[in-house]
Amino acid sequence: MAQKREYLSKNQKIVLDYIEKANQPLKAYSILFNVQKKGLKAPPQVYRALDRLVEIGKVHKIESKNAFVACKNSNCTISNATAFSICDGCEKVTEISNPKLSKYLSGFQDNSGMKYNKYNLEFFGLCKKCR
Amino acid sequence: MAQKREYLSKNQKIVLDYIEKANQPLKAYSILFNVQKKGLKAPPQVYRALDRLVEIGKVHKIESKNAFVACKNSNCTISNATAFSICDGCEKVTEISNPKLSKYLSGFQDNSGMKYNKYNLEFFGLCKKCR
């Protein structure tokens, strides 16, 4: 099993810092544009950092939006159980942190013989303001 | 509220037929390539059909793979509650049809004030063969 750094590289830090400040999902090319002043000039630099950040759970990808958001669970180190709430009105995305839900889904089994080790759930609806 | 056709247009039928025969998720451009002999020559023709088929629930999009699969619930007319099982080994995707799960998720509420009317859940793991 390949060893991997336990700390973040320079580019990974730059990208994570920027995402954490945003408090909302960001598109990869918008991140790219905004970190160009820090020296990351080309897409692979951003995508590589994102890949790693997602792998270690510091960042999640909102698949339905091709956007990236910082993990809110400060202790999160691996990203295998994610749930989001997405407002179709204002597009606000919130990470759902609900022990019952995650327990239910982590324990979910069906009779297919599949052994699940990861899930991603996206709820859509309208938030208070947008209703 | 705009009225919409209740039956499928020519292009929608062509695309749906092809997806239904596949029994596995297909990429939009692979669909395009394969329906060119039927006269659909450009991406918008395929994407438009897909958009509509997804909207009426005949087809689901597997967001994590940018792929499209026919709905297995023959009576499915609206696509607001979807769950899939995805094997990380062979990439096989199966639509999960589990009344308990869908009941649990359809009834899910948190204290955010969000009113959910749709969800999509993707489970990842290894199927029997790939373990």
Add this chain to the structure above:
DNA sequence: TATAACATTGTTATATTATAACAAATTTAT
């Protein structure tokens, strides 16, 4: 039937998202 309203189609071009490939520089372990 005529025709207005609307939905679908065909088409070209382009926007958006993401990766391949490889050389150079940096970091790590010995």
Add this chain to the structure above:
DNA sequence: ATAAATTTGTTATAATATAACAATGTTATA
């Protein structure tokens, strides 16, 4: 010191998706 591995920088291109608009087809109803 130096080999091994990782990260970085860079160019090019692949893969996914939409904008815009003219032409055609369909539906309802006057």
